[in-house]
Amino acid sequence: MCLVKLKVTNTLTGKKEYFEPLIPGFVRMYVCGPTPYDHTHIGHARTYIVFDLVRRYLEYLGYTVFHVMNITDIDDKIIRRAKELGVDWRDVPEKYTREFIDVLVKLNIKMPHVMPKVTEHIDDIIEFIQDLIRKGYAYESHGSVYFEVDKFPEYGKLSKRRVSEEWRQEEEFLREKKKPYDFALWKKAKPGEPWWNSPWGPGRPGWHIECSVMSSKYLGPQFDIHGGGQDLIFPHHENEIAQSEARFGITPWVKYWLHVGYLTIKGEKMSKSLGNIIPVYEVLEKYKPEVLRLYLLSSYYRSPMDFTWEGLEHTKTLFNRLVKVVDGSKKILLDEKPPHKLSSTIRAHVNKIVKLKRMFFESLSDDFNMAKAMPYLHELISFSMKKLDSEPSYALALTIYSALKELNEVLGVLDKYFYGAKEVEEKLRRIVEAVVSVRHEFRMKKQYDVSDKIRDALAKVGVKLYDFKDRTTWVIEY
Ligand SMILES: [Zn+2]
Incomplete structure (x- = not known):
């Protein structure tokens, strides 16, 4: 047990503060999850490993951590990618969410307790937006709905920016908005794009609203930790604060904001245009997942980290020595x-x-x-x-x-x-695998009464299933 009191650096206050959750002993943590439109890369891996460290350390200190992470399964990037590949847009998040979960399992990242998907929360999102309109913080225009930034005077308090006409969010819709910096809560459907019915006509949610909606649905209108990569501070997290504090009238909406520094390659940010993105699977072809995990863990999370193969090689030596x-x-x-x-x-x-x-x-x-x-x-x-x-x-x-x-x-x-007894564990895994595959056959034959019964029975013994169109992934929850 550690006798020193935990301190965390809070992006909101810019200070290192003693950690005290709103409910003593119980920590509610929301981490912005992936937009699954491409392979999970090592920058993503760093972020999720860092929040796994945060969760594990809090648990080590004796806290119960309730961990929620969203999956952005509808977004411009997903629609664009589906067009590029010439596939149904749903196939894109399906494929890459599966890969993402596989990566979490391989890297021994504790599974969040809830992983809500946007497309399963459209009604909650509409309700949230309606309430913002009712309270005077949002307006409808040309079938879309925008958040009126001027109505929220504290806007900019996380990123320490002042509102200015220079900032433009969603530039293509400038003429529809009262101010260039207003941002979309609901986007009117474009021809050929997926849409849902709403009081403002067919459309789909903007990106920022989902996190305000899904965090409050599972964690309540105020909670302890909100995290993500540093690149999310502005505008994503700034917009989340505006939406949530406007609706709930509680300040601060989140007590501690934690942000992970960039992972760079030879000092440069990973990007498609530079062609320097390293997917996790590529590293795992050469190194054990334990080595990658230990390597990505080993720096201070708020600082940038420069990825090198030599660094990985050193960590491999350390890992072998540990063993x-x-x-x-x-x-x-x-x-x-x-x-x-x-x-x-x-x-x-x-x-x-x-x-x-x-x-x-x-x-x-x-x-x-x-x-x-x-x-x-x-x-x-x-x-x-x-x-x-x-x-x-x-x-x-x-x-x-x-x-x-x-x-x-x-x-x-x-x-x-x-946790020896490897053979017993291996056998158990095979048994679960067998049960899951039999259930899969029932699912494919649309015999949901049987497949649901099996899913519930497995859930009771701590095996959680994640269903995809043509397969099911499972994890053992501890
Ligand atoms: Zn988010």
Whole structure:
């Protein structure tokens, strides 16, 4: 357990603050999820690994974390991509959401408790917009609905920008809007694009409204942590604040805003035009998911991180050393006659390990600063390797083994090595797989009464299913 109080840097106040959730012991966290129109790349992976670290560390401190992440399954980019590929627009989010979930599972990212999709919340979105119109914050124009920024004087408080005519949101609709910086809540349907019925005619939701709607639906009108990549601060998160505070009249809508720095390649932002995007699957062809996870975890989340293959290679060495220490300590613990004598030297070693572990966690209490924590991990590993070899002792092996097990609660890269009984686990996975595939056959034959029964039965034992058109992914919830 860590005795230092957790501090987090809050983008809203620009300060490092003591963390105190609105409901003691219970943390509500919303993270902006992906727009699945292309492969999940390592920049996305960094963001979601960072929020996994945040969640795991809060859980380590004893908090219950209720974690919601949206899936933007309708968006300009999706429509554009479908046109490029010449497929039905629904096939695009279907395919890439599946890939995204596979990546989360491989990288051992704890699954959010709720992953709402926009297309399943159209009615909630319409209701939210209607309320904003009723309260005088939004107006209809040419079949679209816009948020009137001038009606919300606090606009700009997150990104520290002042309202100016220079900013233009959704430029193509300038003539429809009262001010160039007003932004769309509902977009009138264009010919050939997907649409839903609404009081303002056929159309679809703007991007920003979904997060205000889905976060409040699952977490209530005020919650603790809202996170995402740094590029979302403006205008996305700024717009989310305007929509939510306007509707609910609660300030601040979110207590702590956490933003992850950019992941760059040779100092440059990843972009299609530079052709330097690295998809996660490409890295996983060369490195274990544990190595990529540990690498992306190892920097301070608010700082930019420059991705290098050499960096990954160094992390691979560190990971192998970690495994070696776990195996080495396990071997001594399982030895028939390990030396049990607790000499003063061994006592000093035990002390040192306990202290390094404490320093590691204390660094995390300083705004989840992994860059500060990593040197303690390195030292712990080097020291353990040396001492396990030269002075094997039961007490020392036990200390090292439990220290790493504790560290792994946040690192999440050594699960396989701690939670043995691998064969049993493997067999269980195969059994679940068999049940899921039989259910799939029922689903395909549209025998939903049976397939729903199987889904519910699996849910009761902690197996959660994610249905896609032609297949089902599953995860075991802990
Ligand atoms: Zn969002």
